[in-house]
Amino acid sequence: MGIVVFIIVGAIAGFVASKVLSGKGMGLLWDIVVGILGAFLGGWLASLVGLPVATGTFTVGGILAAFVGAVILLVVFRALTHRGVIHA
Numbered sequence: 001m002g003i004v005v006f007i008i009v010g011a012i013a014g015f016v017a018s019k020v021l022s023g024k025g026m027g028l029l030w031d032i033v034v035g036i037l038g039a040f041l042g043g044w045l046a047s048l049v050g051l052p053v054a055t056g057t058f059t060v061g062g063i064l065a066a067f068v069g070a071v072i073l074l075v076v077f078r079a080l081t082h083r084g085v086i087h088a
Helices: 002-022 028-048 060-080
Strands: none
Touching (some): 002 028
C-alpha cells in the first residue's frame, strides 16, 4: 500500500509543480516521475535542516516536501535544457 500512496503523492506534487512553473503539465508519466524524485529530494533536504517529514504520506508536510523537491528538479531540468534540447 505504501508504494501506491507514494505514487499518488508524487503525481500530485509533480503535477502541481509543473503547473506552477509552466502553466501546463508535462504529461501524467513525467509528472509522476518528477514528483517521486522530488519527494526523495524534498525529504532529503528537509532532513538536512532538521525537519522530520514522511514524504510518502498524505500529510501536508509530505506533499509540501515533494512539491518543493519537484520544483527544484524542474528548475534544474529547465536550466540544463532549452525546449527539450540538452545544451552541450
